[in-house]
Amino acid sequence: MIYSKFLYTEFEQPHNNDSEPGYTIFSTPQPWGVYAMGEQRVGILSFAVLWDGKPDTRVINLVEQAIVRDVMAPVRLLHAHEGTLTIVFKYEGEELDIEAFRLAWEDIGSGVQLDCWTVEVIEECVVGHLLFGGRLFRKYAPEIMATHNLGMSFYTQDDFLFKDEWSKVEMAVFGQQQDSDDEPPPNMELF
Structure with a gap:
């Protein structure tokens, strides 16, 4: 399915009748910033969206805003559930101002259509911990992250x-x- 002019759908696991949620793996060009090497100024970011039921296009709208605001590169997985947007990120050696990253996402999440979502920003290393995310997130996010190669990569001709x-x-x-x-x-x- 085409969700956005900014995103390429790499993989889609639809929601099934056994209460297993669906998820989508997206990729999008992202700047490498200070870690650019030679001609490599832009890389490819792969990230997952874990859907709570059918796909909620409001999440896509937030992702587009994050791309425009240049706060998407550290993101590995997003999950909107019960008025909360959980954002999983990982450092890739780059310096990341966590507070600025969190504030940008809180601002983005506060403008969701027909709602105002609380934003929960967590590091990849704590995915699955009982303190973070909802039931679906804790159950399925670790497997999604282990199964797919999420994060930034350099663009090559093989892409x-x-x-x-x-x-x-x-x-x-x-x-x-x-x-x-x-x-x-x-x-x-x-x-």
Whole structure:
């Protein structure tokens, strides 16, 4: 499903009838900041949203605001439940002003449509602890985080969605088509 112009849906586990919640893994470009290396100024952030029932697009709206405000990079998982937005973050070696991060998210959460959510910001290392999140969060967030590679990564050519279509044979045929109006060689498909 397309949720946002900012987000690419990497994986989606729908809510099922056995009371297991659904979740979505998203990716989005994010700046590396002071840790940029050479040409690598932007990385890819992968993060999860654990849904409380069906997807709540208000969470997507908050994520878009966080991207625009540049407070999304440390986020690994979000979960909105019973008027609370739980945000899991992890340091990746970058300096992070926790108080500024928390205040930015509290401001974002206070503007949710038709509601005002309390924001709970926790470090990844305490996910699953009884003091944080709701029942669904404590039960499913640790597994989601262990199963998926969440966080920032450098962009490489392997991240290009159509890289597998660029085989040498297909590119040779495509180049021939560009150079002449000849038919492609027998037994070779263009697409």
